[in-house]
Amino acid sequence: MTSFAHILTDDPLPHVRRITLNRPEKRNALNNLLRKEILEALQAADRDPEISIMILRGAGPCFSAGYDLSADNKQGQPYHTAGGAGQWSRHVVDGWFTIWDLAKPVIAQVHGYCLAGGSELATACDVVFVAEDAQIGYPPVRLMSPPDMQFHPWLVGMRRAMELMLTGDAMSGREAAEWGYATRAFPLAELEQATLAFAERAAKIPTDLQQLNKRSVHRAMEIMGARAAMRAGTEIQALAFTTESSLAYRNNFKRDGSSVRDQLDKRDATFGDYRTKK
Template sequence: MSPDAAREEILYDVADRIATITLNRPERRNALTFRMRREIVDALRSAESDDDVTVVLIRANGPSFSGGYALSGRGSKSYWDDGTRPDRWVDAEEFDGWTDQWARSCLRDWMNVWELLKPVVAMVHGHCLAGGSELMSLCDIAFVADDAQIGYPPMRGMTSPDIPYFPWKMTMAQAKYLQLTGNSVTGAEAAAMGWVAKSFPAGELEEQTMRELRAMSHIAPSLLAANKESVNQAYEIMGMRTHFNQAWAMHSLSGALRPGARDFARKLREGGLKTALEWRDGPAREEGFR
């Protein structure tokens, strides 16, 4: 996409040194289609090259930030809603079936946030699940509603994460608990464990987030870039990028080769999404977990 291309699934606006990217599929809880992902990446690059932008905000319309990656039609041509795949998707007999182009594409998309010269802030409300939590967790700062629901339920019956951010965002105890159970936490709990920067009452989330951004937007973009790179560099030295770059292998093994790897897909095909989600998440809900 070019910077001037029509955007169908996001909104983009620049005002007062803040570029705002708004996920705009509210009727589908902002499920992340390939088109939406491409539009987000395109908007990030537009903001990076715009001298009128100091900081980037990612937010969402509707009741939820994002319910995760779009599942309907996945694995069929219809899933690529405009007939194209993500940038650098390799579709060849030598690589199909083992190189996990899906997980690789997720990492490439959201590392655009990590690598952007300008800080990217997520403002999260409602559900922020699976792929939505990957996007949020790769942002430099996340402000969330106290009652937001944040987690990665697919780990209960589908695959390991596309981007295994858990060990890099929280303690080992918390990372293992959340990744092994697939349970979700509230925004207030996520703030307490250091997963996100701050949480606010839902009614105050926008006011408090914009207050933070207005102050940040007056810092020189060059200094923000230097400080962002300084922090990023520490995590790169500790091995975060290497860990992320290897995640596709465990994602592929857990999603294709382990016993029962196809069960969710079979439930989805035979009974639809609600049936598959009940099979995956029902036992946890019966025990009172989200």
């Protein structure tokens, strides 16, 4: 099996491939190499006739705290996306839709923080099992921009989406399941076994049929406009980057850990949550 720098892969059950984001010291922050390895591992499993279903999870204290803001994400992007204003948001949405378009189902196993780009990664999966105390949110709306992948109205409805977008507050895992973002929520100690039990059950269905079962749900969402709306949202995200508030905030970022932490604390301190929660 291919050797990776930032992920681990194993087959915990027959016909099940598990991919573990393995940057726990960075809270599994999504740099370009990690995104590349996630997509490569998923695509390899999608081609493997012995694999029926995949699981994505995070090592350490959380699933993923979002994109790696200490990295220069303009460099070394893992695939081409047309340039111009909004290139980054179009680029990451291109990547997340490759997960949406895989033949085989992907389960996100979410614990701890699942923030910003991490929540987009989980959204791209077909089934989302979460720990009841997980924290799922998009705090960049406070000082930077709306999401790259604007999934909120499609999964939680207009009113809940508005609440989340106007505050940047997080949903607990329990709330995420109640509101429609997640499939089910479990106590943290039960999350892994529940995920494996579902994967084992879903793997019983032949893959040639299962891919059509998956696609039927996505096609219905697309007919209602989900894919077009999320792609259109990338242009709104690009527009947000031109505002005075976003420019001022991003100009203070330096690509080192202490500066990024300081800016994230500045963003969240008045709300008293995420890293600044007492």
